[in-house]
Amino acid sequence: MAATTVRRTRRTRRAPARAAFRSCGALLALLVLLLAARAAGLDAGTVLAVPMVLFPYASVLSALVLVAVLCVRALRGSRLLVAAAVLITAGYAVPLAPRFVPDGPDAPADAPVLRVATLNTHVGAAEAAAVVRLVRDERVDVLALQELTAPGIAALKAAGLDAVLPHHELHPENDSSLYSRLPLTGGGPLRADTAWPQTTARVAVGGRSVRLVAVHTYYPLGDAGRWTRDMAALASTARSSGPDTVFLGDFNASLDHAPMRDLLSTGRLADAHADLGRAWARTWPAGKGPLPPLVQLDHVLHGPGLATASVSERTVPGTDHRAVVAALALLPVEPHENQG
Template sequence: MTITDAPAETRPAHRPRLTRTLLIWLLVVPAVVWFVIRAFGLEGGRMIQGIAFTPYVALWSLIPALVALLARRWGAAAVAVLTAFGLAMGVVPRALPNLDRGPADGVTLTVMTANLLFGGADPAAVVRLVRENDVAVLAVQEFTEPARDGLRAAGLEELLPHHEFAAEPGASGSGLYSRFPITAPASHRTDGGFLQSYGTITPPGAGPVLVESVHPLAPAVPESFGGWRSDLAGQPAADPEGTPRILVGDFNATLDHKLLRDLIKTGYRDAAETTGEGLIGTWGPYDGDLIPPVTIDHVLVDERIGVRDISVHGVKNSDHRAVVAALTLPEAK
């Protein structure tokens, strides 16, 4: 008699247990792989896009940990718990205000970034946010000539009369508006083909500050992945001995992308993470797309600049939300 002919009560009892163990490991392994990719900056190919959703994976990773614990699969449970903890350590601090927000005393400057979605965002909505939040510097991306004209008609240049325009059709244009004169205004084109406007401002009572409207190429398709990497790697590092910088715009990257983390480590602080608002989505479903929100619009400030507050606001007819940051600049020496 073969084993398959044996009575049911004599068949091996370990098979269902083995199957359950295998299924649990199949739940655990994807979170482990995700953690390794995120921790060591191994994102490549489509994972460049996927890694942006790490906060959701961190939350999901609690499920295999709980399942393994309830099933008393202690090996799988240990791995799952450590993985969930590791992902949490990368994500949770963004929701906790930092004790160190930088200098609290100095000159207040409020900056704002807004991606205009091929120039189609509602000009009145943008101007209203500038007025209501007392914004002194506005960086815009996907800035077109019709957008420039619409913002002018809506009264933006009455509030922020100084500017650097690098308007182009499509998504590559950039602009910088300021309440204060801009020294040496200019723009440069990234390797990926997008323009970034920049210039130096000197608010009354403060020293000079260099502000740049940031917009690396979006990693939308495989053909753009190389340009995205090059553009992020090419963003100006902080210079502790030079003029303090503010990088503000659509970085097309979250804090789960190693290239952005590496840029911050040169001497910046992320305003949203500093204030505990780092998990508020800025891109995704805001124009109707069924995409979970992710945080790809940032205000990075030199560590010599303090962060007082940050807020995120919807902009009609844009797939991005505007980010407004109240900062503290060093006083002039």
């Protein structure tokens, strides 16, 4: 009787461990699917684009599952699960770890610097006075605004934005606009296959012409195929834009999305946050509900003619996106290099 009771007690004690073991196995299976989808670029043009924004959080979950598996390693078959958990955790770490290490070129101390900022105004609802304060406090040279409506433009003018950024390329009918302290040239809607025209212009900095593109792509939750085509069109534009290029705005994409990775690689662009090892910057959703921003959808990307000197995020009341502010230094270039 005593031996039977001991065996039953042991089985009872092991039941929660077995349940945890099975739960860990199920979670690892889901983590494998997301990891495989990223590796194969299956989020391009598909509904997988939506869960892909959670890839960094899945990496944390994989490490937690590994710890949990190690805690129940005494169960039969646990060695295989431990090995799987180790491999999956490593699989997540490989693409993410480099983002925590600054790898952009150093900005020369005496290089000309262009200070840029981008903000999705939430259909013009961003507090105009706060936008003007942001521009003044951060000494912004060029400001890209998305979802900027005609009433939003009027509110910004009334708040004094024209006094600090007197040069404009305003296209409320096309969604994105540019404000600049420096004269703008070659402005207008970008000729590219995007859901709505992106606004582009050039500014002269340090004797060179820097091309600017105020970006707002379609959103993958609405139409993942349209979003992917938008990103491909931007990549094509970046390839022909020369090294002194800045794409800034709401890309509706994280660095884990295949279309964003293609834009960076084929377009010869670099992400300002990744340059400085700011791997976990978050810009959306902001100011809506109790949750803090969870993912980064807003970016400043630049060509090889520039280097990131600094980058930060700023909260602006009235909008669900945080602003991104970056200082970009012009790097010396070979005389024969095409300036676009």
